[in-house]
Amino acid sequence: MNLTGREIVLGVTGGIAAYKSAALVSRLRHLGANVHVIMTRNATEFVSALTFQTLSANPVVTDTFQAPEYWNVEHVALAKLAEVFVIAPATANIIAKMACGIADDMLSTTVLATKAPVLLAPAMNTGMWTAAATQENIRKLKDRGILTIGPGSGMLACGDSGDGRMSEPEDIVKAVDGILNPRKDLQGLRVLITAGATRERLDPVRFLTNDSSGKMGFALAEAARDRGAEVTVICGNVSVPVPDGVRTIRIESAMDLYEAMMQNCGDQQIIIQAAAVADYRFKEIRKEKMKKQAGETCLTLELVENPDIAKATGERKLSGQILIGFAAETEHLLENAEKKLAKKNLDMIVANDVTREGAGFNVDTNIATLITREGQTEMPLQSKRSLAEAILDKALELYSAED
Numbered sequence: 588m589n590l591t592g593r594e595i596v597l598g599v600t601g602g603i604a605a606y607k608s609a610a611l612v613s614r615l616r617h618l619g620a621n622v623h624v625i626m627t628r629n630a631t632e633f634v635s636a637l638t639f640q641t642l643s644a645n646p647v648v649t650d651t652f653q654a655p656e657y658w659n660v661e662h663v664a665l666a667k668l669a670e671v672f673v674i675a676p677a678t679a680n681i682i683a684k685m686a687c688g689i690a691d692d693m694l695s696t697t698v699l700a701t702k703a704p705v706l707l708a709p710a711m712n713t714g715m716w717t718a719a720a721t722q723e724n725i726r727k728l729k730d731r732g733i734l735t736i737g738p739g740s741g742m743l744a745c746g747d748s749g750d751g752r753m754s755e756p757e758d759i760v761k762a763v764d765g766i767l768n769p770r771k772d773l774q775g776l777r778v779l780i781t782a783g784a785t786r787e788r789l790d791p792v793r794f795l796t797n798d799s800s801g802k803m804g805f806a807l808a809e810a811a812r813d814r815g816a817e818v819t820v821i822c823g824n825v826s827v828p829v830p831d832g833v834r835t836i837r838i839e840s841a842m843d844l845y846e847a848m849m850q851n852c853g854d855q856q857i858i859i860q861a862a863a864v865a866d867y868r869f870k871e872i873r874k875e876k877m878k879k880q881a882g883e884t885c886l887t888l889e890l891v892e893n894p895d896i897a898k899a900t901g902e903r904k905l906s907g908q909i910l911i912g913f914a915a916e917t918e919h920l921l922e923n924a925e926k927k928l929a930k931k932n933l934d935m936i937v938a939n940d941v942t943r944e945g946a947g948f949n950v951d952t953n954i955a956t957l958i959t960r961e962g963q964t965e966m967p968l969q970s971k972r973s974l975a976e977a978i979l980d981k982a983l984e985l986y987s988a989e990d
């Protein structure tokens with residue numbers, strides 16, 4: 588990454604995650620960027636302006652009535668100067684103000700005036716993030732082309748656990764780099780990704796499923812989209828919003844996924860199967876809700892095998908096509924993943940030990956080993972987006988080698 592001479596305006600609003608923005612400024616400066624920080628009055632309660640002034644080596648603007656020290660702290664000048672405008676952390680308050688066009692302090696005024704791409708890194712309590720008003724405001728901003736990163740989930744400063752953690756500074760830096768130095772190395776390629784969990788119905792109110800949230804598949808979809816690919820996502824049940832700018836095919840069961848894959852795999856150059864698919868489905872799907880049987884303490888339900896979709900896709904593999912699968916394992920990780928690589932005729936498998944802290948289902952990070960026929964690459968704990976970029980790098984390398 589190289590940000591030499593790039594002009595970045597960073598808005599810091601009042602949340603405990605403001606301390607992480609100090610590391611963000613350091614990293615951006617280290618990469619050569621010129622960083623101008625605007626803090627809201629509340630932000631200065633969490634971290635002092637002097638911290639950001641020292642780290643950015645620029646004056647920090649804290650409110651509209653401050654006398655400009657240099658020409659370039661005047662708000663319209665900063666709005667014009669910005670090549671990218673980041674707000675991290677972005678509280679529910681600044682998000683709401685931006686959605687309504689309110690300009691009542693230096694930050695809200697400057698961001699309203701800027702023509703630069705705006706990247707928000709929301710951070711707040713889970714209840715505030717999931718509130719209908721915040722979600723509606725975020726949707727409005729996204730529709731206007733405002734970019735967002737995160738929030739991630741985990742333990743929050745308020746003691747709650749859930750969505751609302753600000754993305755890590757390193758991931759925000761990568762997003763900034765992606766905006767300023769867009770890589771379009773997947774331009775012209777069609778990439779199909781499966782994401783989320785299948786659901787196998789037993790009756791109208793019950794089903795068999797797993798913990799997949801769709802985060803890994805969507806991180807791949809977003810990364811491929813940003814790198815210029817035409818992306819199709821076949822998407823089972825997920826707990827996170829579907830990314831913008833990708834074609835989405837919704838499915839429920841493994842049989843639905845099989846049909847969608849068979850219909851769509853024929854014209855794709857790269858196929859990545861991150862969905863968690865049920866190996867079995869109920870032999871009978873009941874039309875009515877199953878009743879408890881009086882006196883029966885043990886219930887036996889019959890399951891039948893689902894098609895192995897990755898294997899079926901492998902059997903239809905076109906020349907030049909790259910097929911990638913995931914292996915979610917709880918034991919003998921590499922051995923089991925290698926067997927799946929061969930059995931499903933894959934070019935690469937992402938071996939995922941889902942027992943490890945910070946890896947696997949329904950978390951924002953992952954740990955994996957990328958296995959090809961040529962060798963293995965260990966990927967340490969990192970965000971799913973960062974792992975997605977590495978998987979796509981490898982996919983492109985394999986695709987180019989086939990040409």
Ligand code: PMT
Nearest residue numbers: 799800801802803860863864896897912913914915948949
């Ligand atoms: O969605 P997240 O919460 O972010 O979680 C991510 C994840 C843990 C789901 C993901 O990283 C992952 O490991 N996905 C694969 C889950 C899985 O089904 O693994 P498996 O080892 O059972 O299957 C191996 C491969 O065959 C997978 O590519 C799977 O999509 C595919 N498969 C499995 C069964 C089946 N009947 N048909 C298939 O195509």
